[in-house]
Amino acid sequence: MSTDVEVIHDHPVPDPGHPEHVERWTDVDEESARRAERQIAACFGVVPLLALGFVAVYFFVPKSWTVNFADLHAPAQHIWFGLLGGLAILLVGIGAVQWARLIMGDHEISEERHPATSSAADREEVLEDVHTGIAQTELGRRKLIGTSLKVALPALALPALVTLLDMGPWPGPGTRAATIEKTIWAEGVHLVTDVTYKRIKAADLAVGELVNAAPENIKDLEHDPAEMARATAKAAIIIVRMDPSSIKIPESRKDWQVNGVLCYSKICTHVGCPISLWEQQTHHLLCPCHQSTFDLGNSGVVVFGPAARSLPQLPITTDADGYLVARSDFTVPVGPSYFERDSQHDYKDGDR
Numbered sequence: 239m240s241t242d243v244e245v246i247h248d249h250p251v252p253d254p255g256h257p258e259h260v261e262r263w264t265d266v267d268e269e270s271a272r273r274a275e276r277q278i279a280a281c282f283g284v285v286p287l288l289a290l291g292f293v294a295v296y297f298f299v300p301k302s303w304t305v306n307f308a309d310l311h312a313p314a315q316h317i318w319f320g321l322l323g324g325l326a327i328l329l330v331g332i333g334a335v336q337w338a339r340l341i342m343g344d345h346e347i348s349e350e351r352h353p354a355t356s357s358a359a360d361r362e363e364v365l366e367d368v369h370t371g372i373a374q375t376e377l378g379r380r381k382l383i384g385t386s387l388k389v390a391l392p393a394l395a396l397p398a399l400v401t402l403l404d405m406g407p408w409p410g411p412g413t414r415a416a417t418i419e420k421t422i423w424a425e426g427v428h429l430v431t432d433v434t435y436k437r438i439k440a441a442d443l444a445v446g447e448l449v450n451a452a453p454e455n456i457k458d459l460e461h462d463p464a465e466m467a468r469a470t471a472k473a474a475i476i477i478v479r480m481d482p483s484s485i486k487i488p489e490s491r492k493d494w495q496v497n498g499v500l501c502y503s504k505i506c507t508h509v510g511c512p513i514s515l516w517e518q519q520t521h522h523l524l525c526p527c528h529q530s531t532f533d534l535g536n537s538g539v540v541v542f543g544p545a546a547r548s549l550p551q552l553p554i555t556t557d558a559d560g561y562l563v564a565r566s567d568f569t570v571p572v573g574p575s576y577f578e579r580d581s582q583h584d585y586k587d588g589d590r
């Protein structure tokens with residue numbers, strides 16, 4: 239039986255040996271080595287300045303400024319982020335490559351091919367190589383490089399940290415109460431159709447009818463499409479009319495409806511899909527995304543599917559002319575659950 243050693247020695251290609259070793263100028267001239275060291279340190283030394291420049295751009299260049307050049311139309315901030323961040327990373331790379339080329343140990347080595355599994359001796363050898371490599375970085379002797387790198391690498395974290403600010407305000411109780419737990423619904427806001435913004439009369443709705451609707455004050459946001467989209471995503475509603483004798487209306491919600499006309503959030507409490515698949519006979523509303531089903535004839539409780547909470551109901555009444563108006567905002571947050579959400583005020587089957 240042949241051994242691994244024999245296989246290696248039987249290799250048909252003769253060992254060409256090492257080419258003649260050529261000394262680097264930094265190995266033979268100490269002044270050249272020091273100059274290379276200074277150049278590398280300069281590369282690393284500029285990185286913190288570029289990182290600070292990145293942070294300054296974030297705070298002082300208005301987000302509305304744009305660069306328009308030929309076919310390029312981009313926010314000025316993004317152009318500067320790219321230039322400053324890219325240059326910082328490039329300089330770290332150049333410094334590291336030059337460090338390896340000019341300063342670190344320069345010894346040719348060759349290694350015989352060997353079986354894929356490393357022997358204990360090989361592993362020890364690898365560890366020894368790692369330690370030798372660390373020693374060859376000359377960090378102990380080249381303090382300038384070590385110090386500048388220690389400043390440069392943490393500085394690269396600054397741009398990443400500062401852009402976290404764009405993730406929005408910290409979602410503490412105050413922020414949540416003013417944002418995701420609030421919609422633009424308020425007492426006296428008229429319910430209007432979601433496309434034509436026409437006010438809706440309770441008496442005009444037929445039993446079994448479902449209407450997609452919105453708050454009338456959504457029109458005030460037409461000048462700001464992004465804000466309008468955000469407000470619509472939370473305030474969208476459906477209005478349904480059912481025969482009052484065929485539904486359950488708890489005592490606490492008696493005055494939230496008008497003669498069998500009820501209003502619910504259109505946003506599924508599972509992960510937020512808009513819902514309007516309506517089964518007149520059963521009063522069930524089906525979400526097309528994951529089939530959660532809500533019973534609108536029983537305060538929106540979940541009767542099937544992954545949603546964990548009832549569909550929020552908007553308390554409504556009519557104005558002097560019979561048009562539907564909200565009595566208040568939703569009494570619980572609309573849409574999907576989130577960690578800090580308090581579910582104690584959600585309607586549960588059997589609540590009075």
Ligand code: FES
Pocket residue numbers: 506507508509510511525526527528529530543544545
């Ligand atoms: S979003 Fe409605 S069931 Fe998942």
